[in-house]
Amino acid sequence: MPVLEVADVHKTYTLGKTEIHALKGVSFAVSPGDFLSIVGPSGCGKTTLLNIIGAIDQPTLGEVRIDGEPLSGLSDNDEADMRLARMGFIFQAFNLIPVLNILENVEFPLILAGVKPRERRERARELIEAVDLTDYGTHKPDELSGGQRQRVAIARALVNDPELVIADEPTANLDSETGGMILALMQRLNVEQRVSFIFSTHDPDIMRYAKRIVRLKDGLVAGVDEQEPAATADGAEPGGPASGVGKPGSPGGRP
Ligand SMILES: Nc1ncnc2c1ncn2[C@@H]1O[C@H](COP(=O)(O)OP(=O)(O)O)[C@@H](O)[C@H]1O
Ligand SMILES: [Mg+2]
Numbered sequence: 531m532p533v534l535e536v537a538d539v540h541k542t543y544t545l546g547k548t549e550i551h552a553l554k555g556v557s558f559a560v561s562p563g564d565f566l567s568i569v570g571p572s573g574c575g576k577t578t579l580l581n582i583i584g585a586i587d588q589p590t591l592g593e594v595r596i597d598g599e600p601l602s603g604l605s606d607n608d609e610a611d612m613r614l615a616r617m618g619f620i621f622q623a624f625n626l627i628p629v630l631n632i633l634e635n636v637e638f639p640l641i642l643a644g645v646k647p648r649e650r651r652e653r654a655r656e657l658i659e660a661v662d663l664t665d666y667g668t669h670k671p672d673e674l675s676g677g678q679r680q681r682v683a684i685a686r687a688l689v690n691d692p693e694l695v696i697a698d699e700p701t702a703n704l705d706s707e708t709g710g711m712i713l714a715l716m717q718r719l720n721v722e723q724r725v726s727f728i729f730s731t732h733d734p735d736i737m738r739y740a741k742r743i744v745r746l747k748d749g750l751v752a753g754v755d756e757q758e759p760a761a762t763a764d765g766a767e768p769g770g771p772a773s774g775v776g777k778p779g780s781p782g783g784r785p
Contacts, residue, residue: 539592567740576730618687620697657685677708697729
């Protein structure tokens with residue numbers, strides 16, 4: 531069964547007397563282990579689509595299903611619980627909490643989920659190690675580089691063991707080398723931990739890493755392509771087909 535189904539999703543924004551049709555009937559599915567990129571020029575509807583998938587926004591028409599369960603019809607609380615339990619989010623602008631240190635930032639979703647202090651501290655440490663920031667736990671976000679901050683955001687997105695991580699232009703504020711390293715890390719986590727990723731980008735250099743590409747144009751799917759994902763500088767082998775068995779990755783990648 532797909533982890534995620536987007537079924538004929540429309541979104542119309544009304545600004546005074548003007549209607550903006552941001553999405554005009556978008557459909558696709560994401561399988562477990564997928565590494566899918568939503569690509570298209572600025573204004574084509576990427577953020578609108580990812581916000582609807584994350585239940586941050588509602589479609590005007592159509593439906594999103596997570597593990598077969600429609601997002602619509604759930605109360606706000608259920609939606610919040612579902613998001614916390616099954617999805618992780620990575621945003622373009624990092625969205626770290628400046629007054630909290632790195633460990634506390636990564637722990638934060640577990641506080642909301644009511645996980646006990648010792649357990650959540652341990653889990654946060656594991657994730658910080660997984661993104662190669664072991665020595666930075668007590669630092670504040672403003673003491674880190676852009677690439678390091680985005681790694682913290684990835685650790686935070688993964689801390690409650692989601693099956694699906696949604697990333698809206700995760701490399702948009704990074705130089706291309708750092709962006710490549712962030713994709714290498716996501717690829718490694720996709721292969722080693724079998725987390726499905728959906729990330730948007732308008733950067734051809736970044737979309738090379740995807741297993742599948744959904745091309746958005748003016749609020750419609752203009753095409754879906756499968757491709758052999760580019761290998762990354764990380765040395766982790768890019769995943770095979772979405773249905774393949776996860777294999778252990780190379781140790782000690784240093785994005
Ligand atoms: N909150 C909003 N209110 C009105 N129009 C919006 C809003 N958010 C996005 N739009 C419009 O919807 C279209 C798609 O925007 P967006 O999803 O942000 O595209 P992308 O992320 O691909 O740049 C654009 O025309 C944008 O101006
Ligand atoms: Mg956007």
